[in-house]
Amino acid sequence: MPLRSEHADTVTTLLHADDGTPLARLRLREDDGTPLAERVLPVPGADLAQVAAQARHDLAGRRLTTPDDALARALVDGGLRLRRAATEMHHDLAGLPLLPPLPAGWSLRPGGWDDDLAEGLGAAYGPEHPDGRWQDSDTKQIRSMFEQGDPVPPLAEASARVAGPDGRSAGHVLCAGPVPWTEDDCAWILNLGVAPSAQGLGLGRALLVHAMHGAHAAGLPRLGLEVADGNHARRLYDSVGFQVRARVLAVDLPPLG
Known part of the structure; x- marks a missing residue:
């Protein structure tokens, strides 16, 4: 029917x-x-x-x-085949944690895309990552967001790159909001990643807390994300107060015939 x-x-x-x-x-x-x-x-x-x-x-x-x-x-x-198993998490943007200090020589810069960031995320999303390797299509989609606002424009206040003492991008958080796939006004983290060479410095937490403060400043009451089963970033999201909202299980349905 x-x-x-x-x-x-x-x-x-x-x-x-x-x-x-x-x-x-x-x-x-x-x-x-x-x-x-x-x-x-x-x-x-x-x-x-x-x-x-x-x-x-x-x-x-x-x-x-x-x-x-x-x-x-x-x-x-x-x-x-179960294509992906993940958990949707939300944070009601009240009682936000303080922005953590960055290591000496590191700085947060406006969101954007460059070759250094592409190289760093390509290394971070290796074959063992729960979401699989970084693909050219991922880069294409992020570029399209920044250049054409397609499928949604970035939320500038909540998006950022982190750059090292040499000025090169080593990670980012990319947010949008409000987004059409949620039923309420909600900012959404589309990607958060740090190059392996810069991990262990607290940069992921700094980017995440920046996104929380930026979404709040933009007037959005919640920040959401999905985290795949087995992704160690889940511990970070739990530690700053994100709460489980739903499971997200994905299956590709074959075409008829």
Whole structure:
């Protein structure tokens, strides 16, 4: 049965069984050419095997994300691969920690992109990183944000690069906000990384706290992010007061035929 909006004035879409029975709520959008079916949440009492089968038919060719572990298991039990497992975390921007001092010779600079940053993040996101290697497409997407504001422009107040005594960029935090994939006014950390040669100096914490203060200064009440399972940065987010909001499990649905 065709997908349709739950109400005329909402972005929520309903997935139906062939007899018209509602099975799940979700949001449809596209991210950098990838069609997404986001936050797929079965309606109470729905049969998960039926939800999984209908999703594979009506949402074929999309990347499905869900906070529902049981639905993800049903899809995997049906022969699909769990592409990514992550946790969505939020920080209500009240009682912010103080900005930590930077090591001598280091400084925070406005957000942007350069070859040094590309080299550093390429080294930080190696083959063992939970999100995989840094790709040319990652660089392309960040450049597009800064140059065309696509898919969203950076939030200047909350984004920054960190530069060493030699003036070269060694890490950054990239934020946007408000963003269209959340249901409330929320700033979002799209990327936070420090080159391996500069790790262990507290630069990641400095960038994160800068983003928190910048999002607050921009008038946004919360800062959100996703952290993949196995990413050691989770300890940093916990330490400054980020709270778990939901699981985010992603499965690529194959095209029909």
